[in-house]
Amino acid sequence: MNRPAPLPKDSREALGELPNPLGLQGIEFIEYATAKPQTLGQSLERLGFRPVARHRSREVLLYRQGDMNIIVNAHRAPEDPPLPDRAAIAAVAFRVRDAASAYRRVLELGAWGVPTQVEVMELNIPAIHGVGASRIYFVDRVGEFSIYDVDFVPIPTVDPRPPAIANLHLFGIVQYIGFDRLADWCAFYGELFGFAELPAEQSFGVLTQGRILASPCGTLYWQLIEPAPDAIDIDPEELLQRVAFGTPDVLASVAVLKARGVDFVESPSGVHSGSRGALTRPSDTGPTFEFVHDPR
Template sequence: MPTTATPDREALGELPNPMGLLGVEFIEYSTARPQTLGHSLERLGFRPVARHRSREVLLYRQGDMNIVVNAHRPPEAPPLPDRARIAAVALRVRDAASAYRRALERGAWAVPTQVEVMELNIPAIHGVGDSRLYFVDRVGEFSIYDVDFVPIPGVDPRPPALGDMKLFGVVQYIGFERLADWSAFYAELLGFAELPPEAHFGVLTQGRILASPCGTLHWQLIEPAIDAVDVDTEEMLERIAFATPDVLATVAALKARGVEFVESSGGVRTDRAGAVTRPSDTGPSFEFVRDPR
């Protein structure tokens, strides 16, 4: 996510929170190579803590962050991608049914759900590309994982976060001249507010950042470069960003675990403000920013 000055979160004032957003419950990746992605996540400090009861799905966790690795493919569905892609973001809300109805009333497209016996029906709307936005209100003492997942024996269900890492935000690639459209989408449906253009985090300066009304999530929209040649204009959720109080210390700890970082590419290099991991066949890239909170 972008760089320079840290914006004063209070400068936005008390944002209205019509959906009752409380943060992110989980990020879901879809992949035909779940072990490969799992290896990447474990090097970042995540641990597999539970398996889905009826599907090829694993839950990884560290601290308050949950990542779902989904390798389940229904018979009629197209092949899963080899390279992991963000398939969904599950948003914590005060009332999932109310949030879902409100989103539909404002023009969101519903995602038909197909659940097995004894599985939860989690409401969802269409996001960018083929991604989904879920609404979850079962958190804390009794969560969605208590219904749909079985704990892995002998595993700590709450592994601590490496370097006090927290989920910071999501990076979304958008098409040419689509900034206004997507800004309006997140503002109208979820109550996100656009930060000033000069407000940036991390080491990547392009794009516009939206802040959630609950103050826990940032959504970065990045358009293709105007002068780019043969640019891929596919719209998608590209990567997730983690916040840490000390980027260099976290990077050092992750390098010791085998994680590689981009050191010189398009002006991107690791520094105190942020870092980006090098994408490879072992998994997608991830971003780290100095926690402004």
């Protein structure tokens, strides 16, 4: 995944000085939609996540480790299209200073709001349309009282705050975009949320194509990848493709995860695990995840 070289000590403060009109403070949760929640759950558990709560009225589970929350959504209303067998990223929730004001601001800037239908004992979380069929939510209820206290019921005997294994933390999101759409998506994330484009020559990890946007809070990176210019068949689909986790020691984390049954791409002449990064092998049991060296 592209990313600047290790930053100086005061770099996070410098990134934090970027305009941050929404008071963005990283990601509250990532939501996957799937018709096979058990197989995705197994994949997440091998990564160290644990199911900690169930939704009150829908077939939805909350998985957590450390400060990371992943929602597995297998709920489908009769009028909804079929859920995908292979898990797909359906939504990202940004932590913001004030969800209502953040929502109003992005609508004024041209974002498309998503009408929400909530049941009794559910929160109305404001959202806009993201890439493809995905949504971007705005959440300001974090800390001791959060959205999960309203919408979810804790699973008995389960630690609600399982620690992160191998020092894993959320690093960023990889998004596939259409050909010649880079400027459009840079403007979308820049104008609505305050993301800033990093120099094209800076890269990080084992997959170095694309461009990286840095969040104004200095905690999150967003990678935009166009089709290869020499591709014969250009896939026009745009989507959130994978999640990237940061770790201070990629090879140590890979060793821990391999012992837990995680399979990594290992090609002597191509992508393979190294000190810069690693990539899990795609399979029927779960999506691909990326691991990148992050010294923070």
